[in-house]
Amino acid sequence: MSNIVSNPIIPSGPKPKKFITTERAVVYSVLCICAAFFLFPLYIMVITSLKDLDGIRYGNIFVPTLHPSLGAWNKALFHACTGLYCQGILPGFWNSCKITGPSVIVSIAVASVTGYSLANWPFKFSEGFFTVLLVSSFIPYVVMLYPLVLITRWLGIYSTLPAVILVHTIFGLPILTLLFRNYFSSLPQELFKAARVDGAGYWRIFFQVFAPMSIPIFTVAVILQVTGIWNDFLFGVIYAGPTNYPMTVQLNNIVNSMEGVKEYNVDMAATILTGIVPLSIYFFSGKYFVRGIAAGAVKG
Amino acid sequence: MSLDRPNPLFRNLSSKIASLPMMLIVLGVFVGGTAWTVLFSFTNIKVLPLFTPSDWMDHYSGLANYQRLFTTDRWMSCPAITKIGTPDWQFSCTGAFPNMVTYAILAITIMISVGFLLAVFMDQKIRLEGMFRTIYLYPFALSFIVTGHVWAWILSPEYGLQAAVRQLGWTSFHFGWIADRQMVMYAIVLAGIWQGSGFVMALMLAGLRGIDDEIWKAAKVDGISTWRTYLQIILPMMKPVMVTTFVIVASAAVRIYDLVLAITDGGPGISSDVPTRYIYQNFSANLGQSLSASTVLLVTMAVLLIPWIRMEFGKKG
Numbered sequence: 347m348s349n350i351v352s353n354p355i356i357p358s359g360p361k362p363k364k365f366i367t368t369e370r371a372v373v374y375s376v377l378c379i380c381a382a383f384f385l386f387p388l389y390i391m392v393i394t395s396l397k398d399l400d401g402i403r404y405g406n407i408f409v410p411t412l413h414p415s416l417g418a419w420n421k422a423l424f425h426a427c428t429g430l431y432c433q434g435i436l437p438g439f440w441n442s443c444k445i446t447g448p449s450v451i452v453s454i455a456v457a458s459v460t461g462y463s464l465a466n467w468p469f470k471f472s473e474g475f476f477t478v479l480l481v482s483s484f485i486p487y488v489v490m491l492y493p494l495v496l497i498t499r500w501l502g503i504y505s506t507l508p509a510v511i512l513v514h515t516i517f518g519l520p521i522l523t524l525l526f527r528n529y530f531s532s533l534p535q536e537l538f539k540a541a542r543v544d545g546a547g548y549w550r551i552f553f554q555v556f557a558p559m560s561i562p563i564f565t566v567a568v569i570l571q572v573t574g575i576w577n578d579f580l581f582g583v584i585y586a587g588p589t590n591y592p593m594t595v596q597l598n599n600i601v602n603s604m605e606g607v608k609e610y611n612v613d614m615a616a617t618i619l620t621g622i623v624p625l626s627i628y629f630f631s632g633k634y635f636v637r638g639i640a641a642g643a644v645k646g
Numbered sequence: 647m648s649l650d651r652p653n654p655l656f657r658n659l660s661s662k663i664a665s666l667p668m669m670l671i672v673l674g675v676f677v678g679g680t681a682w683t684v685l686f687s688f689t690n691i692k693v694l695p696l697f698t699p700s701d702w703m704d705h706y707s708g709l710a711n712y713q714r715l716f717t718t719d720r721w722m723s724c725p726a727i728t729k730i731g732t733p734d735w736q737f738s739c740t741g742a743f744p745n746m747v748t749y750a751i752l753a754i755t756i757m758i759s760v761g762f763l764l765a766v767f768m769d770q771k772i773r774l775e776g777m778f779r780t781i782y783l784y785p786f787a788l789s790f791i792v793t794g795h796v797w798a799w800i801l802s803p804e805y806g807l808q809a810a811v812r813q814l815g816w817t818s819f820h821f822g823w824i825a826d827r828q829m830v831m832y833a834i835v836l837a838g839i840w841q842g843s844g845f846v847m848a849l850m851l852a853g854l855r856g857i858d859d860e861i862w863k864a865a866k867v868d869g870i871s872t873w874r875t876y877l878q879i880i881l882p883m884m885k886p887v888m889v890t891t892f893v894i895v896a897s898a899a900v901r902i903y904d905l906v907l908a909i910t911d912g913g914p915g916i917s918s919d920v921p922t923r924y925i926y927q928n929f930s931a932n933l934g935q936s937l938s939a940s941t942v943l944l945v946t947m948a949v950l951l952i953p954w955i956r957m958e959f960g961k962k963g
Contacts, residue, residue, distance in 0.1 A: 373770050380764060381781045384844065387796045388784075394799065407800070407810045460668040467661030470654075475665070475672050482676035484893075486901050486947055488925045489940045492933070493679030496695055516671050523668065548660035577789035579904045580926075594791040598908060601795050610799055621792040628787035629780070635787070636848055 395419060395615035402610050418611035422619060426612050428599035435616045438596030442576055442623075444507060445592050449514035450571040454564065457519055461526025462552050466538055476523070483520035491584065498585060505587030513581045518574070522567055529563040530556060562634075569631050570638035573624040593620045684944070687711055687937035695933070711938035720916055721924060721939065742919040743942070745831055749920070750899035752835045753842070757895055758888065760839065761846025766876055768847065769854045779851075782844030790841070794908020797837035798824065801909075824910055827917040834902075834909055834918060841905075842898070846891055853887030854880065889957050896950045900943060 390407060396414035397405060405411065424434040431437075463469075464476050494513055498504040503512070533556065541551045557564075582592040591599075597620045601613045628635050686696060689705035696705060715721050724739040764782065768775060785793060800806050803822040811819040823833035857880060865875040903922035906912060912919040921943055928936040 370770075373767050373772060376767050377764075377772065377778055381778060384781050384785060384840065387793075387800060387840065390800055391796055402805060406813050407806055456667050459664045463661040463665045467658045469658045469662055469665075472661075472665065475669055478672050478677065479668065482672065482680075484897060484947060484951060485676065485680055486897075486922075486940070486943045488901070488922050489683050489944050490675055490679040491926070492695075492929060492936065492940075493682050494675065495929075497675065497679075516675055519668060519671055548658075548664070573787055577791075579789065579791050579907070580922075584926075594789050594904075597795065598791055601798075601908075602911070610802075610805065613795060614799060617792050617795045621788045624787045624789070625784065628784055636783070 391614045391618050395422075395611055395618055397611050399607065399609060399611065418609070418615045419619075421609070422600070422612045422615035426600045426609075426616060427603050428596055429603060435593060435596050435600060435619055438591060438593035439619070441586070441590050441596075442593040445510055445514070445582065445586060445590065446572055446575045448507070449511045449518075449575050450568060452511055453515040453518040453522060453571055454567050456515055457522030457567070458526045458557075458560075458564070459552065460519070460523045461528075462530050462556060464523070464527045465530035466551075467548060476527070479520045479523060487517060487580075491580075495584065504585065507586065507590055510581055510586040510590070513585050514571075514575050514578070517581075518571055522571070525563060525567060525570075526560075529560060533559065565631075565634050566638045569627055569634050573627055573635075573638075576623050680944070683937050684941050687934065687941045689934070691934045691937065693931065693933060707934075711934040712942075715935060715938050715942070718935070720919060721921075740917070742916075742921050742924040745918060746900065746902060746920050748831050749835055749838065749902055750896060752832070753838050753899050754892060754895050756835070756839050757843050757846045758891055760843045761891070762850050762881075762884075764843065764847040765850035765854055768851055779844075779848070782847055784844070785841045786845040788841065790904035791908045793837055793841045794905045797833070797840070798909045801833050801836075825914055827914055830910055830914065830918040834906055837905060837909060838899075838902070842895065846895065849891050849894075850884070850887060853884050857883055886957065889953050893951060893954045897947060900947050900950065 393410040394402065394407070395418050396416070397411045398413075398415060398417060401411045401413075422434060423436050425432055426434045464472055494516070495504065498509040498512065501509075501512075503509040537555060538551065541555045546555065576592075577594065578592070579594040579598070582590075583595050586592065586595075597616050600616050631638075685702060688708060688711070689696065689702060690707040690710065691705060696702065718741075720741055722739060722741040722743045724744075768778060772778070801821070801824045803809070803825050808819060808821040811821070823829040823836075861879060861883070862875070865879055870879070901922060902920050903926070906918055906920050906923060910918045912923055921939055925936045925939045925943075928939070
């Protein structure tokens with residue numbers, strides 16, 4: 347250690363380039379201009395939500411108000427009207443939690459076990475089913491929308507929470523199964539064989555050997571599903587029923603409610619509130635989010 | 647392996663039981679549901695659903711639904727297309743399906759070009775790469791409904807960008823895309839690009855980083871400039887990434903619904919209607935139209951998958 351410190355570092359290699367060249371300047375300005383374009387709507391959302399109605403009517407959309415107030419936020423959360431009810435977006439928030447929680451758990455439970463079966467316990471036709479499952483993820487979901495209405499009606503759960511949970515589980519299955527199958531296949535097979543020799547069965551290997559090693563892939567799956575399900579609109583509107591409408595549907599109803607003056611500040615506060623959950627997940631999860639969306643992009 | 651061979655049906659029994667939900671979903675929903683939609687699109691199904699083969703036989707109506715679909719102006723109307731060969735001919739169609747095609751073509755071209763260029767700029771060993779990446783990618787975490795309402799507000803002619811610029815003194819400034827029948831789809835494309843370009847950039851950047859360093863060294867030795875290397879050597883090598891991106895963006899474009907709903911809800915009039923909205927709105931009164939329109943989307947998607955299928959399976963043949 348002291349050897350390295352005491353030896354002076356002799357400069358070698360070519361002379362360092364000048365830090366700012368024209369090329370670098372161009373690169374950085376393009377990146378900054380694009381960054382400004384991407385940040386612009388976020389800025390507009392935040393400053394609009396802090397204005398009052400006069401500030402919107404007589405002010406400029408780009409200019410933040412001098413007297414920011416949280417009045418619009420309060421109204422968006424607790425008092426904004428969606429047609430008949432004026433309870434704000436908060437009920438939608440709880441509904442979204444009620445939908446997202448069970449949907450994430452059920453879909454990941456089903457998909458992880460299926461992926462484990464396909465990777466380690468293949469049976470006749472299992473690859474065939476998997477191929478069909480993958481091809482299905484490209485089918486536009488409208489094709490299956492009406493059949494699913496019929497199926498959930500037949501099961502007697504149409505327009506309830508279980509229906510929307512079922513639908514999220516179904517449409518999450520292809521991509522999650524792919525994710526888990528590939529992950530479990532990449533684990534060393536010696537591990538699986540050793541557990542088999544020691545007498546562990548299907549479930550024991552899954553819970554005591556594989557699951558503890560698979561925290562990263564479970565994290566990716568949770569992030570993928572929470573963002574995807576939270577952001578869903580159509581399944582919520584069709585299968586959940588009016589009393590269980592998720593936050594995205596409530597937001598849309600608040601913005602489109604035609605009573606009185608259009609309150610853009612309340613709309614924007616409600617919009618930020620709806621986006622805040624997936625945004626926080628995005629900012630705190632970093633590389634897991636990128637992995638998740640890269641895998642989830644083909645999701646039906 | 648036990649010596650007495652048990653019934654093969656019970657081999658891996660736990661695995662089979664655990665996969666049962668997947669098998670039921672594949673057969674019941676993905677295969678069954680799709681087949682039901684396609685098959686009953688050839689019947690005069692109206693409101694009540696039909697199930698059995700004899701129902702199908704009794705109500706079979708051939709291509710009637712499809713004929714009606716393509717003569718419905720709301721789905722597709724190409725007034726000048728019958729005048730092919732005459733000077734009056736022009737290729738302009740209106741309706742839900744052409745709107746989706748417009749959106750798809752623009753979104754695919756712009757997102758892939760912007761995404762690739764951004765990725766190239768990000769690949770210049772820049773400082774603060776993480777920060778730039780975070781900024782470009784955050785819209786992708788948002789719901790289409792959220793994106794839609796923000797852009798509807800920004801583009802609102804009354805208080806938005808147009809009003810703001812006029813206030814600054816340029817009183818003749820005109821930017822009323824979302825209230826203009828001719829331009830409204832471009833407003834939706836703008837919002838779509840804002841949401842998705844960062845994601846395409848992330849895919850492209852991963853592709854760029856996956857390219858062997860030896861290629862760069864060889865290009866340097868041959869004295870090829872950086873930008874020409876990107877254009878003439880790296881771009882052709884990125885073909886698999888490009889095809890994947892194309893399929894992802896195209897399949898999202900075919901499904902477009904939430905974004906339109908939030909920005910215009912199909913308006914003004916029905917000038918920004920899209921297929922999913924048409925299908926959804928016909929569920930209650932005109933199921934035959936919904937089912938045939940769904941089938942058309944299915945076929946469209948199959949056509950868009952051709953480049954990917956050729957890439958995946960073409961090598962072997």
